[in-house]
Amino acid sequence: MTERCDALLPRREMRMSASNHAALAGFLKRLLMRSHLSADEQDAVLSLKSQAFQVAARRDLVFPGQTVEYSCLVGDGLVGRFDQMRDGRRQITAFHIAGDMCDLHSVVAPTTGWGITALSTCLVYHVAHDDLRRAATSHPNLAMAFWRDTTVDASILAKWVANVGRKDAQSRIAHLMCEMGVRMERAGLASHVSYPLPVNQEQIGDAMGLTSVHVNRTLQSLKRSGAVSFQKHHVEIHDWDELVSIADFVPTFMLFDERRKNDAA
Amino acid sequence: MTERCDALLPRREMRMSASNHAALAGFLKRLLMRSHLSADEQDAVLSLKSQAFQVAARRDLVFPGQTVEYSCLVGDGLVGRFDQMRDGRRQITAFHIAGDMCDLHSVVAPTTGWGITALSTCLVYHVAHDDLRRAATSHPNLAMAFWRDTTVDASILAKWVANVGRKDAQSRIAHLMCEMGVRMERAGLASHVSYPLPVNQEQIGDAMGLTSVHVNRTLQSLKRSGAVSFQKHHVEIHDWDELVSIADFVPTFMLFDERRKNDAA
DNA sequence: CGTCTGATTGAGCGTAATCAAAGGTAGTGG
């Protein structure tokens, strides 16, 4: 397994010597959810070089507009993608859990339009674009898998636009709880009805286009309804069907269940 | 150039015989904005087979959750990607202009999470996934260009989340006007300060998470401020700097200006 | 000339924002 240093460094990341099979295995697992990869292609993923960093909560990993030459693989914790307004207010546009390569996009667009921030204490790995590009070029099917992975991301993003644009606070937050539950379970990290979500109410607000005050009241009402409770960074879903109904949650957008008949021949 | 039939068929698309170099040239042009392609790769794009369809406004081309085996290239008109709520209300998540392959994503994820609809009368071309996949597999650098193209889309989507989540109606609509202006000009279709936008106020509302009534009042106030006017499906920007300021428009998110030093070697 | 779609205006209301302050809880250090 991967060595790791649990010391939390407040304002700087710490470089670590890395034999991080576990993290890359998580990433491979994620790819395999939707893409069929040969043993050779899987090896190419597992043998990617990477560098581990222990990151404190609230530390920004990538700034909006920055040009990077690596992608960030989440090994542990919760990472957020965000956009920032002129006045400094932020909108979180995506949550990334362990196994997610949270800015795989930057391989083809190294000057990012968004920023990346650690929402909780995180273990993050940098994987060089050069290596990812080499892997993709020499394994066309792997390139497809990478592309597919970022497409899933885009599909979730589109759903967020719809949620923020057309749903009320209850439904938005319920939807987030459903989405993260399914993702956590699929990633093998927890049950879909009981999982850690290391964010505070302010951050939920930043993601759903609400203020922390309103998130608070909405969480209270969701709890009263008996559908879900969120306490101490942990989501407990008491009535999944009810929550799905409140959220109007239709998981198609996560693009699971592909029969994978469409890989490169 | 491409033959086309201007007859507008109300509820059914019409199949056309196609020698559609012009449309594919538009798509190629779009790819070349951000990717460097060899003559060989460019030929591969231009020689893609496609089938032309004349489509009436409001006609849905792809339904949410549908599995498709082709992508839709916009030849003329405005196409929208959308998500639909349980009660039928829609949220438009993207606008696509001529030259855009509006669901290139479906090449790697044929069961879409979103729908595609014609916002105006449109000329649309179907390009088979098999052909696109073949082109991508035999030209790794072209695969990167495709991937990059969908990444741009995702970046715009992230910006929309931020706009809808954190900005007021004025700023949202101003931002849309800026974005579409830049896109139209880059595509060589119009000036960034004066361009056609064949949608009604209802559709602007569906895109920005507002009602048509509120869009109406907001457009009026934008007009009063002297920044921009929208009449008869046409945007006139009178004060670009003012509009940019109202919108907090920072074009980085469109991922132009890549120095393209990061293409596959 | 009626029909249809889209734009416009008005009145009233509700969700969520803002402003302000009080509790909780965990961590730190004396």
Added chain:
DNA sequence: CCACTACCTTTGATTACGCTCAATCAGACG
């Protein structure tokens, strides 16, 4: 073990942006 701090959560009071419902108006079209 308590003081002190930092961060979060919770509550209250007030405000406003944008929604809903409803009616009117304008232009395009067959």
